[in-house]
Amino acid sequence: MFSLYLLYFVYLLFGGVLSFVLGIYFNLYSYSVFFDYEFFSINSMVVSASFYFDDISLLFMGCVLMISSMVILYSYIYMSSDVYSDRFLYLVILFVVSMLMLIVSPNLFSILLGWDGLGLISYCLVFYFNNFKSYNTGMLTILTNRVGDVAILVALAFILNSGSYHYTYLVDDFLFSWALGYMVVLAAFTKSAQVPFSSWLPAAMAAPTPVSALVHSSTLVTAGVYMLIRFDFILFNINATLFLSLSCITMLLAGFGAILEFDLKKIIALSTLSQLGLMMMVLFMGDSLVSFFHLLNHAFFKSLLFLCAGLIIHCIGDSQDIRYLGYSISYLPVTCACFCISSLSLCGVPYMAGFYSKHCIMNLLFSSGWDLFLGLVFLASMVTTVIYSMRLVYYCFYGCVGSFSMNCYFEDSVMTSSMLFLCFMSVMGGSVLQWILLIDFTFSLVDFSLLTLLVFAFSFILGYFISILGFTYNSESSFLFSFLGGMWFLPSFSVYFLYHSLLSLSKDSNKYYGVGWSESSTSGKIITIVSTISLLEKALYNNNISVMLMLFLMMFFVIII
Known part of the structure; x- marks a missing residue:
């Protein structure tokens, strides 16, 4: 069975590299391909499947396939002792296929199939361990996502007025574009866990860690952002002030929550929520390309964070409390090094992957005439990101062993190879994607590199002191801790x-x-009728002459009339 893990790893890695290369080619020549395969047609009804390939879909598909291949290679060892490892592999493959269907489909109906497939399979993966907690979080996940599914169904009714389900045929003066835009935004908010639908994302951490790496990097939670990138021409027809405010609230909510959290996976999940709010904010500001740029960069270092966290959790007795992480660098040097690199990339340290996209966002905020409040919210988001990342690194490097007395520390070569590949992409991916997408850094009047370094230095020192106080001051009983955390x-x-x-x-x-x-x-009357018929059958069965004569006379009168 485990040979299938390696087989799917090779297939997905080859498909990811091929898609990435084709995406570079399509971007270089501004090329796009539309496939439409007709299965059959009856009169005026045509049943067909459509696929749309351009640089955005191919680059994102290559990102999804490469990350999923590394996750499957990692799971080859991680899930080796699991009894239902074959079920896990098939669920992950179906999960990736659903995401690919959503990426390449220009048809809102087939997008719904991929959208619903992501929700259903994520529910199966969240309660994979079949315990009470995973069942409750799985129900919370699927019920929240059903709101977005209903919004897509309503959007299907609106888009039908244009004469086609294809969003590529829509124009700006489409009569129902404003209603369609609100429905698409509602669906994206539920899938990407924006306020007020944010509660399901940290709760979905009951799934296995490789699934969390896949979900939080490039599949489930990024589906909403990708949908809005595709429908960006409709966003100009709606008033996005409310949605912009909600995305800013999501950034602050998740950032402050991660600072006061002690669950390792939940901290990384809240970090994902904060970055999703940042992507949504840039989208509603009108720059979908920069949002897509940050989406690709975020996918690589966030998947690396989860894979490192999964190995560390295994080695400290399957506990997710960061207070047990102490001095892991001595036992897991490669894992901790990858963990620190991904954290630095998340913080936007020059010149890693996260720096390029966050630098573009800062230029967009401070050089394009936007409100100063948005710039302050972005700086606050950067500060909280550095603080909780510094807090994680501090607990990882702290000189006292905080775990149990007997633990088995190991670093398998297969697992570390997948992490090293993602580590390379977390360092080099930003510059490569900047060259591919042709994002220019020179449009700003002021260079904000110095401001970025000052914010990072200030947040680093602040995060260090907060980490020290976390050992000596217990504030879990305070109202502020309960509210923010x-x-x-x-x-x-x-x-x-x-x-x-x-x-x-x-x-x-x-x-x-x-x-x-x-x-x-209804049911009571049916029971009465059935009982009457049964009595009639019983009477006929007993050769009741009077009943048979009565039926004969009734048939005779019916024929005559």
Whole structure:
């Protein structure tokens, strides 16, 4: 069975490299290809499958395939002792196929198939370990994402007025473009976990760590951002002020939550949420190319963070508490080095992958006439990113062993090879993608490299002191800790106020409708009719002459009339 892991690894890596090379070629020559395969047609109804390949879809598809190949290679060792490792492999492959269908499809109907496939398979992966916690988080995940699925269904009704399901045929003066834009934004907000749908993203950490690396880097949560990149021409027809504010709130909410969190995977998940808010903010500012640039850069170093975290968690007794990480550098040198490199890339240290896209965003904010408030929110996001990254690195390098007395530390060559590849992309990917996408750094009047370094130095020192205080000062009982560390009580609002009320409503509906008057008027009557027929059959079966004569007379009168 495990040979299939290596086989799919080779296939996906080859497909990823091929897609990346084709994306470079398509970008160089401004080339795009539209495929439409007709299965059959009945009168005016045509059943066909459409695929659209351009530089954006091919580059993103290459990114997804390369990361998924590294995740499968990593899982070859990580899931080797799991009883249902074959089920895990097939679910991951179906997950990747659903994402690819969403990427290359220009048809909103087939996009819905990939969109729904991501939601369903993510639900199967979240409760993969079949325990009470994973079941609850899986239900929270799929119910929140169903809101976005309904929005896509409504968008299908609006786009039908244009005469086609293909979004490539839409024009700016489309009559229902504003309604279509709001539906697409709502779907993207649920899938990318923006406020007020943010509670499901940290809860989905119940899935295996390789799945988290795939979900948080290039598949599930980035599907909403990719959809808005594709529908960016419709965003100009709607008022995006509210959505811009919500994305800024998401950045701050996730950043402050990660600073006060002690769960390793949840910190990285909140980091993903903060970066998704940053991508959404840039999208609503009107620059989809810079948002796509940061999306690709983020995919490489975030997948590397999760893979490193998975190996560290295994080595400290399957505990996710960062207070057990102490002095891991002595036992896991390669893993900790990759972990630090990915954290530095996340912070935007020159000249790593994250620096190029964040530098573009800073130039866009301060040199294009945008509100100063957005610039301050972006700086606050940078500060929180450096603080929680410094906090993770501090707990990893701290000179006291915080884990249990007996642990098995190991670094498998297969797992480290996948991490080293992603480490290389976390360092070199930003500059390569900048050359490919032809993003110019010279359009700004002021060079913000010095400002970036000052913000990083200040945040680094602040994060160091916060990490030291984390050992000596326990503030978990304070209201501020509960508010900021609990994502501003958003999970409580989304669970107790929304789902609890809906559960009570469904209970009342079942009481008064399901087993009430509806039951007595439908099922009760049917039972009476069936019992009457059974009595009639019994009478006929016993050769009742009167009943047979009555039926004969009824048939006779019907024929005469």
